[in-house]
Amino acid sequence: MADTVLGEEGFLPFIRSISRRDTLSPKEIALINSLPKRTEMFSNGGEVVAEDSRPGESCMILKGFAARSHYSRDGSRQISALHVPGDFVDLHAYLLRVMDHGVVAIGPCEVAYVSYDSIRRVTEESPHLGRLLWLSTVIDGAIQRAWVTCLGRRTAEQRMAHLLCELYLRLEAAGIATGNSFHLPLTQSQLADLLGLSVVHVNKKLQKLRLSGLVDWRGGIVVIRDFADLARLAEFDPTYLSLRVEPR
DSSP states (O other): OOOEEOOHHHHHHHHHHHHTTSOOOHHHHHHHHTOEEEEEEEOTTOEEEOTTOOOSEEEEEEEEEEEEEEEOTTSOEEEEEEEOTTOBTTTTHHHHOSOSSEEEEEEEEEEEEEEHHHHHHHHHHOHHHHHHHHHHHHHHHHHHHHHHHHHHHSOHHHHHHHHHHHHHHHHHHTTOOBTTEEEOOOOHHHHHHHHTOOHHHHHHHHHHHHHHTSEEEETTEEEESOHHHHHHHHTOOGGGGOOSOOOO
16 A cells, blocks of 8 residues: 555544643644555454564554454463554564564554654654654553553452543543543453453453443443542552653
């Protein structure tokens, strides 16, 4: 597919997400929109980035969700991160060179691939943008640390509540979620792989959250009835998401 320039509409979740952390100038927004790309659509489970590959480009999620996945020798899977629209999924591979994990689509997913040469061009033209791209990888690490804590020290119900609080704020920052509601196409099997639980355990905890009146999750639509109480249950502190405008 020939490279074209992705207009502001396509990059809007990324621009909105960055703008929740720092101020972008019109020139910087124009630089982002000047990035050439190729787009691809993936169905559920489609391989967005292959494990052990040597990518020459990084991919941004435009629509839908994607997940970092790791497989053990017995074939069981652990999902180690979820990515939402506006996320540059594999910027770290620019330096690591070889992917030590794969990225797969969760439900229908549209991504834009941007070459490393193009990323290098905009970071050289705007060191500030370079720092903000660096910030996105730092936040990836912060999310990973938060999930290590969840998996190691929180109950199954707290893990689920924490996930929903985090995803809502990330999607809200990208302009995707509004009114305490968002689309989440995770199956119970995928949720089990993410939370480190069995499918049966996931089903029980979902039912418990529904009965508590804090959350309604039906047909892929999550409605958080009381964010403050859900955050208290999860011991959720959004500091690690860096959702405050500060000069970087």
